[in-house]
Amino acid sequence: MPPGPTAPFFDLSAQHAALRDELLAALARVVDSSRFILGEEVEALEREVAQVVGVEHAIGVSSGTDALLASLMALGTGPGDEVVTTPLSFVATASVIARLGARPVFADVERGSLCLDPARAAEVVRGATRAILPVHLFGRCVDVTAYAALGVPVVEDAAQALGASLEGVSAGARGALGCFSFFPTKNVGALGDAGMVVTADARLARITRELRSQGQRARHHAAVIGGNFRLDALQAAALRVKLPHLGAWTEARRRNARAYRALLEQAGVATSLEDASRGHGVALPDEGPGVHAFHQLVVRVARRDELQRALSAAGVATEVYYPRPLHLHDAFASLGHREGDFPEAEAACREGLALPIFPELPLAAIAATCRAIAAFFGR
Ligand SMILES: Cc1ncc(COP(=O)(O)O)c(C=O)c1O
CATH class of the missing domain: 3.90.1150.10 (Aspartate Aminotransferase, domain 1)
Known part of the structure; x- marks a missing residue:
């Protein structure tokens, strides 16, 4: 056996050695503020991600999975609905559909891009289709307009694709909603779980914000059934150190x-x-x-x-x-x-x-x- 790996698959140690002081200072700032859930750090990260992606609204959530779940909920997805998606992805892409009582309808991928084939997706879109959920797989930016042409809202699974773009438009920015993951191994990784929903639609942004906080429109008034999909300030502060890179x-x-x-x-x-x-x-x-x-x-x-x-x-x-x-x-x-x-x-x-x-x-x-x-x- 060789002494150590010649090529590790993934290693954060060099990145974190370079950013260690900044990361610790950011975490200390949050500890000193005693504000751990949402708050200023999360709002600042939301503004910064919105700017990077080129969208009006960004809503910090607890994970990429919850970004997908909240996005489908914001579109009103439920029993009787179908969501067309790819069979080649991380399990969260399809499980969020099933968790809402809707049916994942798979269509095969294109041989070259390995992303959902718009032509095959078109064959299974029908009246019950609530949304199309393509994945920018492995960071390759798919052409969202090809799915949008099918006449149902597109939720982009851009969990792997922060930094990817097509014709100057970032992954996540063209669909009704775009979903990012900041899982530690992602291209920008938090120090735990974190995610983000982006959208250009003010109404969907408002609903998604309500959904992440138990559906509350005002304190102790739930407008809709939501969940706890909130992003915590420690993760937001760490991500603000990393995002500029x-x-x-x-x-x-x-x-x-x-x-x-x-x-x-x-x-x-x-x-x-x-x-x-x-x-x-x-x-x-x-x-x-x-x-x-x-x-x-x-x-x-x-x-x-x-x-x-x-x-x-x-x-x-x-x-x-x-x-x-x-x-x-x-x-x-x-x-x-x-x-x-x-x-x-x-x-x-x-x-x-x-x-x-x-x-x-x-x-x-x-x-x-x-x-x-x-x-x-x-x-
Ligand atoms: C394509 C895809 N969708 C969704 C997710 C879920 O993101 P998270 O692990 O942050 O919940 C991931 C990440 O693992 C992913 O790769």
């Missing part, structure tokens, strides 16, 4: 993605999706037309598990996002899906392997990873 961190992720491409091409193992599926090398994700935030760099490779083991033996940590498409989780068994229903998502689950890409990852670690991949293919 979003641009540099996104650029570092994109630089890392370019380095992988250059080195794997140089080694002669970068290939097309079709050839990768046939076992002839790895296919790198294309950036798409916009600014890809590269939350993850997921390559496609036929003998995925074998490559993962070989990389692990070489000290390179990788992850599988995702090993199982949502329609094949036990939790969604009542929807009656079978293997084969969404072949593109299923193939992505068989062949996808996420390589380390966090901003502080040294170029030497990327080079070592590429050498190990090349060696796997006998190059």
